[in-house]
Amino acid sequence: MSDTLTVTNPAAASAVAEAPRTFGIAAEFSSAADLYHAAEKCRDHGFRIWDVHTPFPIHGMDEAMGLGNSKVSLIALAAACTGTVLALMLEFIPSIWLYPLVVHGKPLDFFTVPAFFPVIFEFTVLCCAFGCVFGMLALNRLPRWNHPLFNWERFAKFSDDGFFLSIEADDPKFQETRTKEFLEGIGAENITLIYE
Amino acid sequence: MADTAIETAPPAAQFDPEMVRQVTKLPLVTNNRDFHWVTEKVSGIVEMKTPGWWWIAFFPAAVLAGCCIGGFVYLISTGVGVWGQNSPVMWAWDITNFVFWIGIGHAGTLISAILFLTRQKWRTSINRAAEAMTLFAVICAGLYPGLHVGRLWMAWYLVPVGNANAIWQNFRSPLLWDVFAVGTYFTVSVIFWYVGLIPDLATIRDRATNKVKKFIYALLALGWRGGNRHWRNYEKAYLILAGISTPLVLSVHTIVSFDFATSIVPGWHTTIFPPYFVAGAIFGGFAMVLTLMLPARHLLGLQDLVTKKHVDVMTKIILLTGSIVGYAYIMEFFIAWYSQNPFEQWAFLRNRVSAPFTKWMFDVPNAPYWWAYWAMMSCNVISPQVFWFRYCRQNLWIVFTICMCVNAGMWFERFVIIVTSIANDFLPGSWGMYAPTWVDIITFTGSFGLFLSLFLLFCRFLPMIAMSEVKGVLPAADPHFHPPGHDAPGGDDHSTGLGAGVRMITPAPSTGH
Numbered sequence: 158m159s160d161t162l163t164v165t166n167p168a169a170a171s172a173v174a175e176a177p178r179t180f181g182i183a184a185e186f187s188s189a190a191d192l193y194h195a196a197e198k199c200r201d202h203g204f205r206i207w208d209v210h211t212p213f214p215i216h217g218m219d220e221a222m223g224l225g226n227s228k229v230s231l232i233a234l235a236a237a238c239t240g241t242v243l244a245l246m247l248e249f250i251p252s253i254w255l256y257p258l259v260v261h262g263k264p265l266d267f268f269t270v271p272a273f274f275p276v277i278f279e280f281t282v283l284c285c286a287f288g289c290v291f292g293m294l295a296l297n298r299l300p301r302w303n304h305p306l307f308n309w310e311r312f313a314k315f316s317d318d319g320f321f322l323s324i325e326a327d328d329p330k331f332q333e334t335r336t337k338e339f340l341e342g343i344g345a346e347n348i349t350l351i352y353e
Numbered sequence: 354m355a356d357t358a359i360e361t362a363p364p365a366a367q368f369d370p371e372m373v374r375q376v377t378k379l380p381l382v383t384n385n386r387d388f389h390w391v392t393e394k395v396s397g398i399v400e401m402k403t404p405g406w407w408w409i410a411f412f413p414a415a416v417l418a419g420c421c422i423g424g425f426v427y428l429i430s431t432g433v434g435v436w437g438q439n440s441p442v443m444w445a446w447d448i449t450n451f452v453f454w455i456g457i458g459h460a461g462t463l464i465s466a467i468l469f470l471t472r473q474k475w476r477t478s479i480n481r482a483a484e485a486m487t488l489f490a491v492i493c494a495g496l497y498p499g500l501h502v503g504r505l506w507m508a509w510y511l512v513p514v515g516n517a518n519a520i521w522q523n524f525r526s527p528l529l530w531d532v533f534a535v536g537t538y539f540t541v542s543v544i545f546w547y548v549g550l551i552p553d554l555a556t557i558r559d560r561a562t563n564k565v566k567k568f569i570y571a572l573l574a575l576g577w578r579g580g581n582r583h584w585r586n587y588e589k590a591y592l593i594l595a596g597i598s599t600p601l602v603l604s605v606h607t608i609v610s611f612d613f614a615t616s617i618v619p620g621w622h623t624t625i626f627p628p629y630f631v632a633g634a635i636f637g638g639f640a641m642v643l644t645l646m647l648p649a650r651h652l653l654g655l656q657d658l659v660t661k662k663h664v665d666v667m668t669k670i671i672l673l674t675g676s677i678v679g680y681a682y683i684m685e686f687f688i689a690w691y692s693q694n695p696f697e698q699w700a701f702l703r704n705r706v707s708a709p710f711t712k713w714m715f716d717v718p719n720a721p722y723w724w725a726y727w728a729m730m731s732c733n734v735i736s737p738q739v740f741w742f743r744y745c746r747q748n749l750w751i752v753f754t755i756c757m758c759v760n761a762g763m764w765f766e767r768f769v770i771i772v773t774s775i776a777n778d779f780l781p782g783s784w785g786m787y788a789p790t791w792v793d794i795i796t797f798t799g800s801f802g803l804f805l806s807l808f809l810l811f812c813r814f815l816p817m818i819a820m821s822e823v824k825g826v827l828p829a830a831d832p833h834f835h836p837p838g839h840d841a842p843g844g845d846d847h848s849t850g851l852g853a854g855v856r857m858i859t860p861a862p863s864t865g866h
Contacts, residue, residue, distance in 0.1 A: 193832030196581075212388060212556070213825035214584035215832050222581055227589035237597075247513060251521035258523050272525035275608055279533040282601045286541045286594060290548055293590035297583045300575035307578070315579045316556035318388035318824075323580075 177352035180305035181325035182336050184345035189215050192320040195343045196221040206328040210321040229293050236288020237281050244280035248273045305353045381826050383657045388824045395818045414805035421799020424792050433503040435792040442776050442787040447497040449767040454494035460638025461487025466598035477822035478658045483642045484546040489807040491539045493800045527611040534608040545594050551577050552821040606634040620700035620774030629681035636674035637763035639667050640756040647753050665746045672740040679734035704773045722773040729769050732762025
């Protein structure tokens, strides 16, 4: 936050307007286990807008970060129900109303529903899959082509074997120096200030 | 399981008295590779200079694919009559090829979905390539019914959209179910595959040195930055996709089998078809996965990722499903006798089984297609039985040979089911033999070229092993992992997820403290 930025040099003061805003502080940990314990400490310290960045999902990290259940399942359920209803309409409106087609002398009414079931099932699965993926991307605010974290060269290691933790400046508890000290205290390495 | 090693006496220097019951499984990634090694190995395939063997494999495959496309262009411009099918065999190689390829396309989703739900961690090294193979097989499959429509430009009539004639589809027809099943299967498989690719595309993006490459992979990776808040939704989405893909993959070949089973043609009209087709699809699909992975493993040096254990487990699945298929063959034959339906009996005994070497049992003339039936029997039922022996599961040449037999056998299975049943059915006056034309031959063999070209392109440009998933099953990925010889695990009372008292004791990879 800008209130923690103390500018002593008047020449630099004019540059403040153009100076990049602080995004937050990021740090590296040496292993999945270290990051896991660091996350527990971060959670207990009361940070809210922060995240860990790992090459693979770490088992139990949701609890270590104090995160609840993902909402993707609700979106997927809603999408699946929509798919069922759409498929019912897609099949019954033409088959019973628009274009009644007698095949094998079978009746035209609702009692032939088992024969309509495969399409209903497939369409439900299709809609559920779309809901699932687009719901996941929407909840994650992806695609997003750039992000302040990518400004930090070392961060590229997150997709290889790096374990990172980032605390954003928007967090109510964020204070540049104190947060830095906190991270040092929990064993972080390469603590770096990230600008937007 | 014979391949589970129980380590009873670890070296004294590493022995922690608290770890009384130490159990390790054969590692999923051998030689104690670390995270960085996995990244280097898999990304290296995408980043390296195109190797010579790749061109040697790609060039003939592409030529063959060109032949396939040429054959289809000739067919579209001339008419579907250039294929050999004619009354009474109206479904022939085209539908055989369709069912053959769609069956192969079942292994990928089986590995990614069903083995994911059943927590088979070994799936992580092979699921990406198997899923890619699935997509390419479904692409090959989709060509045939589309072209069998005859007037390809009318194929959109398969899709229920309003048209000027106000004609709608018959939603109670298995052929329309097929359109929905295959369409959904392909779409969901693409989605599943792509979702799995996102974190690995991010890895390639982060390593890219070339600006164009970086741009393309960045576009595909959607800005992935591996945050746990993202992983949380991602894992849930992946779990749901696996959950819905499991009934989906079982439904697809079930519905394909309905194309036959709901008819009254002797040899098709059987209730055993859905489970029999699904088992056959898994059987053929696993054989094709091994056919592709064994050379890829050798040429790309993936021995530590796709280990002998993977081959061993997959051959066991081939043995199991092959035996289920064998049971279905015998049961069909038994039911033909037991039902006392003369048409059914004719279809099996007189059209398929009766061969020169069965004269001692059945004193009837040779069946017109006995060679196809017995090719199917020996390739699908007899050949995989060698996998009862550990030696045969470990010897990769034997595994590869048997997989080739299975590939051929599964094609013959579909040929036997489709062609022999309709060649000689109810009316002897309209019996006939089927012979393929040269267009049949190039459109079928060419599809292998198309399949292989797509697979080779995939190997070259996309990470063919799911890096993030493989890293996730390494011992060091466990947040409660403590490298031996370092700080003792005292005080860390979290469960490893493997049951009480079970701890990983695999030596530490270099990323340890």
